[in-house]
Amino acid sequence: MYGVGAVGTLIAKFLLEKEGVEIVGAVDTAKDKVGKDLGDVLGLGRKLTIKVTDDADLLLRQAKPDVAIHATSSFLKDTYSQIAAIVENGVNVVSTCEELSYPYITDRKLAEKLDLLAKRHDVTVLGTGINPGFLMDTLVITLTAPCQKIEKIEATRVMNAATRRLPFQKKIGAGLTPREFKKKIENKQITGHVGLEQSISMIADALAWKLDRIVGEPVEPVMTKKAVGSDNIKVKAGNVAGLRQKAKGIMKGKEIIVLDFQAYIGAEEEYDAVAITGIPNVKQKIHPCVHGDLGTISMVVNAIPKVINAQAGLVTMKDLPPPSAAIEDMRKYVSL
Ligand SMILES: NC(=O)c1ccc[n+]([C@@H]2O[C@H](COP(=O)([O-])OP(=O)(O)OC[C@H]3O[C@@H](n4cnc5c(N)ncnc54)[C@H](OP(=O)(O)O)[C@@H]3O)[C@@H](O)[C@H]2O)c1
16 A cells, blocks of 8 residues: 555555455555554554555665555656556556546646556556546547547536545535635645546547647636535535536537536536537536545456556556456456
8 A cells, every 4th residue: 555545545445445455555655654553554453564654765675566556646747657556566556646647638748758658667557546537538449438429528527526435525616615716726725626627538548539738627616605514624605615627629610528527515417428519419417426445445456457457557547448447456466
């Protein structure tokens, strides 16, 4: 485990329940975690006799895991050196880093460097999660399979953020006044959702579409008319409950891929919808939307055998076999 924050903790707890997989070490730089037993950090009420360390290199050399589950940051520039160090130790990587889901749009040179490094060390690197990683890209790509022609692709995700983890609620500005929200977005203290550009690029790449450009619309706060909240955050009437973000892939002057992401506390109708206008039209709606945290944990864990089995290099979800659940003993999915 590399990063035992909110998501890393949930992934570790799930891995502990799974057959055919063993956690052999944990890395985190947070002062309140380093040196503690992983069982205590996860709040299990029992020891796992695994000490959380901030020396990733030493741990990787000693433990020699088959794969590192990496969950520290959304941005490639922050995670590159962490992931490169894992790769240099000959270890596969499954990361929740959003920009890694399609890193060629983020920083092509860095992505190519990571790809070469992974090939040199004969390991595979994948960025995945529920979104980016599945709902607004891999699932959309799969739904294009029965189409002969496609004029437009639209994907919408609407979720009630009341049931999400605290870092996510903070990332979408829940609880802020409209003025605080504007300021924090401007000075990048809150990022909103990261990954729409990556999802659009992955879809376009799968369809061999050369986009003119990708346009990210300004992040809009969603204000609540009545007080709403969750165990973590209370939002007063008139304050920000979350946000709405849209991004568009433009080809030959037309909006050909449109992604609409809405996450706010109190959203009444939660859904994931994909509408493909083409021959034939394809419309799909998942109701209520897939739970973001549960979905991310599953996507990451289910990707482990596919990453171990994959060719060496930096891969994206569209390069792997169709995603599927690894619900049985994990060893059943690994080809030797
Ligand atoms: N693709 C998806 O669908 C998806 C879904 C969920 C989450 N994510 C992303 O996954 C990442 C993790 O999410 P989270 O909610 O778990 O965040 P979090 O609670 O902030 O956890 C991150 C943990 O990593 C630690 N860390 C930071 N830099 C480190 C480093 N260099 N080496 C080792 N540990 C380090 C942090 O310590 P400090 O607290 O001291 O910094 C923290 O304990 C986020 O970027 C999130 O956006 C993606």
